[in-house]
Amino acid sequence: MEKDELTYGVIGCAMKVHNTLGPGFQEVIYQRCLAIELERSGFSFEREKQQTVYYEDIKVGVRRADFIVENQLVLELKAMVKLEDAHLAQAKNYTVAYDFEKGLLINFGSKSLQYKLLFNPKYSNHKSTS
Numbered sequence: 001m002e003k004d005e006l007t008y009g010v011i012g013c014a015m016k017v018h019n020t021l022g023p024g025f026q027e028v029i030y031q032r033c034l035a036i037e038l039e040r041s042g043f044s045f046e047r048e049k050q051q052t053v054y055y056e057d058i059k060v061g062v063r064r065a066d067f068i069v070e071n072q073l074v075l076e077l078k079a080m081v082k083l084e085d086a087h088l089a090q091a092k093n094y095t096v097a098y099d100f101e102k103g104l105l106i107n108f109g110s111k112s113l114q115y116k117l118l119f120n121p122k123y124s125n126h127k128s129t130s
Contacts, residue, residue, distance in 0.1 A: 006043075007104060010069055011115055013037035014106045018113040027079040030108040031066055034077065038069065045069045051097050065094045074098050079109040083116070092118045 017033045031047065038045050046068045053061045067075035076091040087105060095103030101123040107114040 006070055006073055007102065007117060009041055009043065010073065010075060010104060013041055015113055018108055023109050023111060025079060027077055030079055031077055043069055053097055063094065063097060065098060072100060074100050074103040076105050078107040080107055081109050083107050083114055088116060095120045
């Protein structure tokens with residue numbers, strides 16, 4: 001499988017933040033620090049981008065993803081001791097709602113940085129990876 005430069009670069013930025021701060025801060029602190037690292041690495045991104053959620057073509061609400069990177073990757077951050085299935089479901093739902101091929105869930109709250117790459121079934125037959 002060919003290395004995905006975008007995902008690889010974003011994970012590298014997250015690792016730098018986690019190595020510098022370690023676990024224990026609120027999610028918003030990691031979000032601000034990751035924005036600094038993404039900018040330093042030359043990535044274009046939007047924070048807290050709002051997306052309308054539809055049910056059978058009827059608007060039912062809005063959600064905000066933590067980051068949209070290079071208008072290609074939905075990035076959801078957590079600062080939890082342990083990721084749960086609900087966090088994975090949320091990140092996957094964002095990937096589908098924003099209609100991107102991939103999403104990335106990053107958890108800064110554990111001793112080691114955790115990340116999960118998620119795929120939109122509309123675009124591929126991939127399964128989520130660890």
